[in-house]
Amino acid sequence: AAAALLLGCYGLALASGVQDQAEQFFRSGHTNNWAVLVCTSRFWFNYRHVANTLSVYRSVKRLGIPDSHIVLMLADDMACNPRNPKPATVFSHKNMELNVYGDDVEVDYRSYEVTVENFLRVLTGRIPPSTPRSKRLLSDDRSNILIYMTGHGGNGFLKFQDSEEITNVELADAFEQMWQKRRYNELLFIIDTCQGASMYERFYSPNIMALASSQVGEDSLSHQPDLGIGVHLMDRYTFYVLEFLEEIHPASQTNMNDLFQVCPKSLCVSTPGHRTDLFQRDPQNVLITDFFGSVRKVEITTETISLDSDLVGFESKLPKDELATEPLKYAEQLPVAQIIHQKPKQKDWHPPGGFILGLWALIIMVFFKTYGIKHMKHIF
Amino acid sequence: GGMLAAGLLLLLLAAGPGWAGAEQARRDVLREELLLSPLPAGDLAATFQFRTRWDADLQQGEVSHYRLFPKALGRLVAALGVRELHLALTQGFWRTRVWGQPPLQAPAGAELWVWFQPTVTDVDKAWKELSNILSGIFCASLNFIDSTNTVTPTASFKPLGIANGTDHSLLRYAVLPREVVCTENLTPWKKLLPCGSKAGLAVLLKAERLFHSSYHSQAVHIRPICRDASCLAVSWELRQTLTVVFDSFSSGQGKKDWSLFRMFSRTLTDACPLASQSKVYVDISPKSKEEELLEVTPTPASVHEAIVQGDKRTYAVYDLLSPSLFNTSRSLNVQLKWKRPQDSSELPTPILHAQRYVSGYGLQTGEISTLIYNTHPYRAFPVILLETVPWYLRLYVHTLTIITKGKENKPSYIHYQPAQDRKRPHLLEMLIQLPANSVTKITIQFERALLKWTEYPPDPNHGFYVSSSVLSALVPSITAMKHVDMEQSPLFTSLFPSSDGSSYFVRLYTEPLLVNLPTPDFSMPYNVICLTCTVVAVCYGSFYNLLTRTFHVEEPSRGRLAKRLANIIRKFRGVPPL
Numbered sequence: 005a006a007a008a009l010l011l012g013c014y015g016l017a018l019a020s021g022v023q024d025q026a027e028q029f030f031r032s033g034h035t036n037n038w039a040v041l042v043c044t045s046r047f048w049f050n051y052r053h054v055a056n057t058l059s060v061y062r063s064v065k066r067l068g069i070p071d072s073h074i075v076l077m078l079a080d081d082m083a084c085n086p087r088n089p090k091p092a093t094v095f096s097h098k099n100m101e102l103n104v105y106g107d108d109v110e111v112d113y114r115s116y117e118v119t120v121e122n123f124l125r126v127l128t129g130r131i132p133p134s135t136p137r138s139k140r141l142l143s144d145d146r147s148n149i150l151i152y153m154t155g156h157g158g159n160g161f162l163k164f165q166d167s168e169e170i171t172n173v174e175l176a177d178a179f180e181q182m183w184q185k186r187r188y189n190e191l192l193f194i195i196d197t198c199q200g201a202s203m204y205e206r207f208y209s210p211n212i213m214a215l216a217s218s219q220v221g222e223d224s225l226s227h228q229p230d231l232g233i234g235v236h237l238m239d240r241y242t243f244y245v246l247e248f249l250e251e252i253h254p255a256s257q258t259n260m261n262d263l264f265q266v267c268p269k270s271l272c273v274s275t276p277g278h279r280t281d282l283f284q285r286d287p288q289n290v291l292i293t294d295f296f297g298s299v300r301k302v303e304i305t306t307e308t309i310s311l312d313s314d315l316v317g318f319e320s321k322l323p324k325d326e327l328a329t330e331p332l333k334y335a336e337q338l339p340v341a342q343i344i345h346q347k348p349k350q351k352d353w354h355p356p357g358g359f360i361l362g363l364w365a366l367i368i369m370v371f372f373k374t375y376g377i378k379h380m381k382h383i384f
Numbered sequence: 385g386g387m388l389a390a391g392l393l394l395l396l397l398a399a400g401p402g403w404a405g406a407e408q409a410r411r412d413v414l415r416e417e418l419l420l421s422p423l424p425a426g427d428l429a430a431t432f433q434f435r436t437r438w439d440a441d442l443q444q445g446e447v448s449h450y451r452l453f454p455k456a457l458g459r460l461v462a463a464l465g466v467r468e469l470h471l472a473l474t475q476g477f478w479r480t481r482v483w484g485q486p487p488l489q490a491p492a493g494a495e496l497w498v499w500f501q502p503t504v505t506d507v508d509k510a511w512k513e514l515s516n517i518l519s520g521i522f523c524a525s526l527n528f529i530d531s532t533n534t535v536t537p538t539a540s541f542k543p544l545g546i547a548n549g550t551d552h553s554l555l556r557y558a559v560l561p562r563e564v565v566c567t568e569n570l571t572p573w574k575k576l577l578p579c580g581s582k583a584g585l586a587v588l589l590k591a592e593r594l595f596h597s598s599y600h601s602q603a604v605h606i607r608p609i610c611r612d613a614s615c616l617a618v619s620w621e622l623r624q625t626l627t628v629v630f631d632s633f634s635s636g637q638g639k640k641d642w643s644l645f646r647m648f649s650r651t652l653t654d655a656c657p658l659a660s661q662s663k664v665y666v667d668i669s670p671k672s673k674e675e676e677l678l679e680v681t682p683t684p685a686s687v688h689e690a691i692v693q694g695d696k697r698t699y700a701v702y703d704l705l706s707p708s709l710f711n712t713s714r715s716l717n718v719q720l721k722w723k724r725p726q727d728s729s730e731l732p733t734p735i736l737h738a739q740r741y742v743s744g745y746g747l748q749t750g751e752i753s754t755l756i757y758n759t760h761p762y763r764a765f766p767v768i769l770l771e772t773v774p775w776y777l778r779l780y781v782h783t784l785t786i787i788t789k790g791k792e793n794k795p796s797y798i799h800y801q802p803a804q805d806r807k808r809p810h811l812l813e814m815l816i817q818l819p820a821n822s823v824t825k826i827t828i829q830f831e832r833a834l835l836k837w838t839e840y841p842p843d844p845n846h847g848f849y850v851s852s853s854v855l856s857a858l859v860p861s862i863t864a865m866k867h868v869d870m871e872q873s874p875l876f877t878s879l880f881p882s883s884d885g886s887s888y889f890v891r892l893y894t895e896p897l898l899v900n901l902p903t904p905d906f907s908m909p910y911n912v913i914c915l916t917c918t919v920v921a922v923c924y925g926s927f928y929n930l931l932t933r934t935f936h937v938e939e940p941s942r943g944r945l946a947k948r949l950a951n952i953i954r955k956f957r958g959v960p961p962l
Contacts (some may be wrong), residue, residue, distance in 0.1 A: 029486055084475065084566035084595055091595040092567050107591055111568040114525050115842055134513055135527075136520020165842040167906070331615040334881035337889040338858045340766050342795045343539045343815055344498035 016336045034189045036149040037298040039064045039074045044155030044164045046080040051235040055096050056154045056242040059103040063249040067297035075112035077164050096238050112139050120170045128181045145186035150295045157197030176206040183209040192295040198223040201277040214285045217241035218274035224271050240272045260287035377382050412438040412452040414659045416585045417875045423483045426632035426640040434624045457864040464510045468499040469606040475565040476599035476604045478738040490601045491852035494563035500554045501541050511556045523568040534558040535811045538799045540770045540856045545607030561849035567591040571747045588648040593613040599629040634640025643719040651715040655704035662704040669697040679721045694861020694888050734857050735760045740894035741896040747902040754826040758818040767857040773810040775803035776833040783829040810893040850897040
């Protein structure tokens, strides 16, 4: 924005454009960015879904969203899968050009933890109290959230790990819960599955913009296989979205209309769709970095702030170490004698002693006295 | 006297934060070390150890200034009353029979065992909180640790640090055999190191090379140790160890000559500035009495001899902090060349090794067999075997047999805790005497349970894992070992506290087992609902209609005008009337 302002100074004709841009800069209304990236497919042949999610993760990290603000859910491990010929890598392009796994990746929900229940709990914030911070979506009413989902889907549902589904009604209700709890300012929902447009049909909460890779009745296709790895590496829609995002840098002014044009039918074979009727701003005015990047507004102040001088004395108080009176020692690793005598030795079985025999004799005598001696022949 | 002491203390405090800062700066010490040991058959094992020793008591008083000791772990130990913490994440299996005794082995998957302080009242609650916090720090699904895979061993896993009595109710042990280790676990592990992965030995830790290996194990060990020889004060030690075994065929492209660059695709350029000691040790012990097997370049500055695991070994030492090391070249690339090919007769068999397998047929019953080998020619020694079996494999303890050399071997100590469905796993701990030069076979039969259909994981046909058994033994050593001073000797000699020189402690793990449970067809509920609803609709519906609908006879109407006319026309045509 500063560079834009400088350029505007040289062109008087652009003065009104600069005014517009400055206004829009303060109009977006969000102060922090979050991203929830979900891959829902298990098994080696669904390598491309993990590669899809990791490419979006990579772009989002590159544009500034830190790991603490990204909840990454991968339903299976492809990088260290025994079938991966190059361990610790996930490639997005054949000939192994781009390793989207990288060296600094933080997966919050792994493997069996990616379930519909955990996903909905992350979105709505109804998480058990012992969940660590990195697994929570701690957004507030000034957060812009990007939600990206990929996997296998159908008309109105998305399959999680080949064993359960999430329906578009459940997803819409989860977003409504988020709206009522003021957990987002604006939400961008991108889905790359077959018949993806059915997933955003039921949304009814405000400030949601949705993109899908295919319409109802169409399949989303994968891009290209790599003969060395043996599977398809990425899906077409996300491949072209990744290509588009590689051009974006944190200060770019590209808006959402350009994202809607990514991957026309000639490249994608399916027809990508989008939905903006619930969104209040015009997509023309929404920057890509509003959702994919983490642009902070910084206010520079010139007043001086003096730190508390009492803090200096605090550090010098050392806790006094208590010394033991006699030397401490390490535990013995295999104290055989102690272990053997730990349990009382099991005594061998002896026949019951006199007291028990007498007691049983008493019981039998009382029984026969009450019911008569004639029953004895039935016993013996 | 008291007044004088108080006055002196005030004077010391008033002397300023500079003095106190220096005191604090001296209190934590970092040592880093890399041990390269060539294994038989051409593989190479590299063990990294990063040890931070902090002369402060984390349990007493408020500690607020963290320098080398990571704050995440320090706060964890203080808040949850942890006495000892050992977490290991492993991919692969250490083949003891081929590679020899491991310096520190861990089972496949994730292993966590913790000793709590006696002041902790609810150990299970603290254990659950601890596993959740660690799952956030290390990006591993340790939150799956719950009562169905946690056990309390009664004789194994004695504390490795200072202990004042061992009440085993404060110990918890859990293994997750299905846990995967990948870059997302290595990254937070590297971030706990004081220098990160930017300087020192940690620059060699590149994920792409480390995971292309036969065995990769990274661990975190926290324990209290003696501060000095008199052992009157407690220091806390954090050891981060990483062991990796490179396969000569897959990573080495079939060539047996190794170098740091071939293994890690990096070389060492400097030591970590925060470390007080940074050394590389290469195992050049001669396997036989004749000429040396291995040639190491560049020529090492010094050679260190130590008795490790009961055997006299020789190590070439490269000290990264000595200025003469980087005189000739700016980077250190240690190269190992084999002078002559190895004889198969030279391969030493380890004194203790074990094997475990599951046998049987069908999906109803099976048998777990463990074979323990003692190859020492004349010494017998005891071993504790700890087996944790999940509840869905119902063990029959009356079928437990232990046979050595054809005769039954009665264990001196057995602790068996049967499983409770969906609550607790089986725990079997036995102290067995292994006679010299023998094979002991332990077998136990089990029956497979049918789980509820919601309890199956998303890929049930992969099978269910049974975690590795643990063997703890005091193995007699060939050469008597002297007591090691923890500060002067290399880190790989001071892992386990040594009691006497005649034997050394070793902890081995067997293979994990993969067992198939009877798996239902998960589409059956859908099929059953459709079929039942159809049958009910057809049968009951028909009966319902028959019973609740009234039938009355309808008289045909006398005929209207249109009908009469139609009938006349039909009579003319010769067609029967309506």
